[in-house]
Amino acid sequence: MQERVRAVLLTPNDTLLLIKRIRPGIDPYWVIVGGKIETTDASPEDALRREVREEIAGEAEILHLLHTIETDDERQMFYLARIEKWNFADRTGPEFSQEGRGEYLLEEIPLTGTALDAVNLLPKEFATVLREAVERGEVLTVR
Template sequence: MQHRVRAVLLTPNNTMLLIKRIRPGIDPYWVIVGGKIEPTDASPEDALRREVREEIAGEAEIVSVLHTIEDSDERQDFYLATIEKWSFEDRTGPEFSQEDRGEYLLEEIPLTADALDAVNLLPQEIAAVLRNAVERGELLAAR
């Protein structure tokens, strides 16, 4: 089973960082920063910090596990985290150098239900979890 970790990154601007994916023949969609746990990672949290460094050249402060999605092939742990600084131009993840992978754009999304509804955030289950957390004020409270 593939094990992935993702960081719901809350910024000082009361926004969330998402990566917009643009691929030929597919409608644009947004994903949460993260990736698979590598054998060299000491823990899921270390893997998450590595992924944040690779994908947005930032340092995440992990707050808590927010949600887990699991099926027979994959487990994804979504962590709530804060971030103060990042530099998308300095990203180093191997996926960014593969031309056939399409475009990656970093976007700050306001922590509102309307802003979340305006993007095609995948997987849909985490989009619903985040929308509910926003409506209850939980994301702003974590910041």
């Protein structure tokens, strides 16, 4: 089973960092920062820290596991995390240099239900979970 980790990254301005994907022939969509757990990662949290460094050249403080989505062949773990600094220009992930992968744009959006509804956040199941947690006030109250 392939395991993936994702970081719901909260900024000092209480906004959310998302990656907007623009690919030929597909409507734009947004994803949470993260990726595959590698065999060299000591834990899911270590994998998540590595992915944050690779994708946005930042250091995340992982707060807790927020949600897990599991299918027959994949498990995705979504963690709530805080981030103070990042530099998208210094990203190093291998996906950024691969031909045909389209564009990756880092966007900071307000952490509101309205803002989440305005983006096509994937996977949809997690978009719903995140929106509900935001509306219940469970995301910004975690410090």
